[in-house]
Amino acid sequence: MAKQRQTEVLQVPMAPMIDVVFQLLIYFVLTFREEIPEAHLAVNLPSPDSRPPTPDVKPPQLLELTILPGEVQIQGRSHSWQSVQETLAYLGKIDDQQTVIIKTSIMARTEEVVRVLDLCKAAGLSKLNLVTLR
Amino acid sequence: MKKRSEETLETPITPMIDVVFQLIIFFVVSAAQQNDLIDLSLNLAQAKDVSAVKKNDPLTVTINVHEDGKVNIALQEMTMPQLRHVLKSTVAQYGNRVPIVLRCDKRALYREVDKVMAVVGEAGLYRVRIAAVAGGKD
Incomplete structure (x- = not known):
């Protein structure tokens, strides 16, 4: 009697553990995204204002x-x-x-x-x- | 006999909750993915000396330009009139300080980029950036 009781205590419930592990696995697979380091180079565009620039004034540099x-x-x-x-x-x-x-x-x-x-x-x-x- | 009929009326709640949680997780995760659609098919040019962007303005409109001149926003392909319409309604809603990021394929001719920039300028937007892959230095 005593021997049987000991073997019962040693059993680990595998099925729910696997359930939880699969849940975690699915969560991380779905949310994984490779991060690409992206740089953004700022530029100035010509103004949408189509008036011709005054020809006499030239910027110094x-x-x-x-x-x-x-x-x-x-x-x-x-x-x-x-x-x-x-x-x-x-x-x-x-x-x-x-x-x-x-x-x-x-x-x-x-x-x-x-x-x-x-x-x-x-x-x-x-x-x-x-x-x-x- | 009475006891038996009581037993059959019981609904198995636990597996039902399991399934419902599964569905909730699935929908939450797939909805979160919808928010930042990135066109990964583009091959961006390398920029060695500019550091990577850490935080992006949430209002940023990202326009992808492919080598063949096809333009899309969040993977939704657009013609130039459609793009013009989208940008004009963006300006009407949020003003002209909305940042624009152009993600252009490195093999794309500047002509294609210029077409998009013309539309962007026409809509009155001026905070324009060209995206590149940040290399090496941070």
């Missing part, structure tokens, strides 16, 4: 970048990516508050635009204006 398919120009001169990075870093050190106009060809890839924006941010330049070349 204007840095003009042009993105063509597979090519980047700074103030009209073509540069390699390495040189773009160095030039922007140099210009950013001089004045990081200068206005940057990024003229983008419609045939350029988004990847190139993001790369230029990224390099500008890295150089500390924050006044980025995106203009489309047609």
Whole structure:
């Protein structure tokens, strides 16, 4: 009699435990989402106001970048990516508050635009204006 | 005999509650998933020097632009007039300070992005950001 009682006490109720474990498993599988670190690059767009800008007043510091398919120009001169990075870093050190106009060809890839924006941010330049070349 | 009829009238409450809880959990979890639909089929460009966004403004409108120029918001595909309508009603409801995030495929031509930006600008929205995958530095 005593022996039988001991074996009964040692039994663990497996079925409800498995129930609970499955519940937890289903919950975590359903709520799992891979977190992708996403960066957001702020740009200024041309104002929807279509009045032509006054031609006489020119902002003091204007840095003009042009993105063509597979090519980047700074103030009209073509540069390699390495040189773009160095030039922007140099210009950013001089004045990081200068206005940057990024003229983008419609045939350029988004990847190139993001790369230029990224390099500008890295150089500390924050006044980025995106203009489309047609 | 009387005792037996009493027994048959009893309803098994416990398994019923189990099933009801299962259903509640299923609906709560699937409803929460509806809120942030992210288009994972897009291949975003890499941005090495910009840190990842930690907190997003809950009002943000995310517009996905595919390589072939197809545009969707929360996986719902839209034509340009539809997008214009959606953005205009957003401005009417929340004002023009609503942030816009453009998630563009890195192979997409800028022409496609420009079309969307034109519509965004036309609606009067100006807080525009271009999304990229944050790389390395944080």
